[in-house]
Amino acid sequence: MTKLFDRKPHRVTLFAGHYGSGKTTAAVNYALWLKAQGHDTAIADLDIVNPYFRTRDSLDALSAAGVRLIASPFAGSNVDAPALPGEAYAVVEDTSLHAVIDVGGDDRGALALGRYVPAIKDEGDYDFLCVINRFRPLTQDADSTIEVLREIETACKLPFTGICACSNLGDLTSAEDIIASQAYTQEVAEKMGLPIVMTCVPAHLIDKLEGMENIFPIRHRTKFI
Amino acid sequence: MEKVLMKGNEALAEAAIMAGCRHYYGYPITPQTEVAAYMAKRMPKIGGVFLQAESEIAAINMVIGTSAAGKRTMTSSSSPGISLKSEGISYLAGCDLPALVVNVQRGGPGLGGIQPSQSDYFQATKALGHGDFRRIVLAPASVQEMASLTFLGFDLADEYRMTVMILTDGTIGQMMEPVSLDFGEPCEAVKDWATVGHKWERKPNIITSLSLQAEELERQNVERYERYKVVEENEVRYEEYRMEDAEICVVAFGVCARVARNAIEEARKMGLKVGMIRPITLWPFPKDVLKKAAEKCHTFVSVEMSMGQMVEDIELAIRCQRPVLCCSRVGGIIPSPDEVVEKLQEAAKMGGKAE
Incomplete structure (x- = not known):
């Protein structure tokens, strides 16, 4: 039997990491999971760096499920302006919501989070997950991954509280790839002194991962083309 | 690796x-x-x-x-x-x-x-x-x-x-x-023309x-x-896709070739004999293979994200022997496979008759 991710969620869950690691995919699926658990859920896209690959792409799936989406009005448009959605304060101010925050890639993307950090810290009910992917060329080993993660913490002034393992090769991810990435995830976790909160796995591979813990099924793929 | x-x-x-x-x-x-x-x-x-x-x-x-x-x-x-x-x-x-x-x-x-x-x-x-x-x-x-x-x-x-x-x-x-x-390993050429200092051992190289x-x-x-x-x-490079029996030849490069590939699969299911020549080098343009394709294909379809810019090169390559249709979206929009299929159906109806 594999063990699926199952725990009482914090009021605010933030996903950050190296860009291209799978943050948006993890955040979108987590928001859908929260909603399925019966929580009023909102997801905020704070990615001001990359106007191409954004939570907004998943607009249809999220709105169909009844998740409130907060994204820059310019996302997916032709406007190349780094803008934060004004509504984003709602996720820190409206404590009746369960909030998911999709933080932009790398330290540059995480900079935008800084303005919300004091409120998030004051409330104190949050999980700040670092999304890691061993198949991304600049985070292929624990040390280079940690280097990127430390840059992010410095930029947004919020220390991570856990790891979201998201090692994937896009559509070609195999069960073997996920199994082979466990040692890497363990090493990052030990060196950072953080728990592995979840391991993202494409839903169709779950049966092949006997004995693995905290599996978080990825049912919705955020694809650009 | x-x-x-x-x-x-x-x-x-x-x-x-x-x-x-x-x-x-x-x-x-x-x-x-x-x-x-x-x-x-x-x-x-x-x-x-x-x-x-x-x-x-x-x-x-x-x-x-x-x-x-x-x-x-x-x-x-x-x-x-x-x-x-x-x-x-x-x-x-x-x-x-x-x-x-x-x-x-x-x-x-x-x-x-x-x-x-x-x-x-x-x-x-x-x-x-x-x-x-x-x-x-x-x-x-x-x-x-x-x-x-x-x-x-x-x-x-x-x-x-x-x-x-x-x-x-x-x-x-x-x-x-x-x-x-x-x-x-990369094949780096010997660059005896480079301006790296002649040390009085050779004539100075001049680059201008x-x-x-x-x-x-x-x-x-x-x-x-x-x-x-x-x-x-x-150095001409191209890829041929399902050209063996093709009567309609799609020409597309880059992302459009990916869209066209899906469209060709759809069109094939409808019984249309469609293939594709995907130029990998846009210069030199794969003229010879296109000219050869014109012997068998009655119509060419350029799928592109510009206002028909590649059409001229296809027409030149095939010496205007066959009609060249254009399926394009511009301004940042990628043509959909459905739009390409529609154009392929139009090409099939033409059956080689001039536009």
Whole structure:
């Protein structure tokens, strides 16, 4: 039997990491999971760096499920302006919501989070997950991954509280790839002194991962083309 | 080597490093910024140079200087930035210097938009600067090809002492796919023409595009075109897809070739005999294989993200023997497989009759 991710969620869950690691995919699926658990859920896209690959792409799936989406009005448009959605304060101010925050890639993307950090810290009910992917060329080993993660913490002034393992090769991810990435995830976790909160796995591979813990099924793929 | 998950722009940058490029000069512009961002992270770690120039014009002139010193070098930009670089690219040709220039195209003209486009086809293949000169234009259709064609591009640039352009678009630049970065060793040419100091042991090398004697300037142009002829003979690259029994021939490159492939599968299910010739080199254009296809195919369909810019090259290649339809979306919009299928049905109805 594999063990699926199952725990009482914090009021605010933030996903950050190296860009291209799978943050948006993890955040979108987590928001859908929260909603399925019966929580009023909102997801905020704070990615001001990359106007191409954004939570907004998943607009249809999220709105169909009844998740409130907060994204820059310019996302997916032709406007190349780094803008934060004004509504984003709602996720820190409206404590009746369960909030998911999709933080932009790398330290540059995480900079935008800084303005919300004091409120998030004051409330104190949050999980700040670092999304890691061993198949991304600049985070292929624990040390280079940690280097990127430390840059992010410095930029947004919020220390991570856990790891979201998201090692994937896009559509070609195999069960073997996920199994082979466990040692890497363990090493990052030990060196950072953080728990592995979840391991993202494409839903169709779950049966092949006997004995693995905290599996978080990825049912919705955020694809650009 | 294990596969890694990369964006097209990153794969291109990493392949350039693997090809021995240690000098990158650029200026940020969407949608190519990941190339610069990746170089900024990697170059300092491997003793290379990443330099964000004060402008696109400065960047291309730094490429001229570095190439003159015999080093592998590159710059990248997106459409409006390439226009700024065009003077320098002409100077590179006049100096017979190898260089790699990347255009991750966006919609134009003018400042245009930031969504993907192929509307710099004319610019890339015909007039990337003033004067009589050519450049090899490579058009990747996957993240894997962003890497492999970049690696190849440096070798070709060295071999023929000319600019190689990677002509891609915002989609291929931004999309993520698994990629294998196993290319073997680059073939760096012996550069006895480089200006690296003669130490009184040989005559000084001079690299310039200035030539005030008309006869001498003509001789240089003629010599250059002799070299281009060799390129046309040896370096044409294309991929054929389901052409064995095709009666309709799609011509598409880059992201449009991916869309067309899906459309061809659909059209085949409807009983239409459709195939595709995908140019990988836009210059030299795969003229011979198209001309041969015109013997069997009654209609050609150009699928592109420009206002029919490639249609002229197809018509020339097949000597206007067959009608050439155009299926295009522009301004940042990618044609859908359904739109392509519709055009293929139109082509099937024509059955070879002139438009």
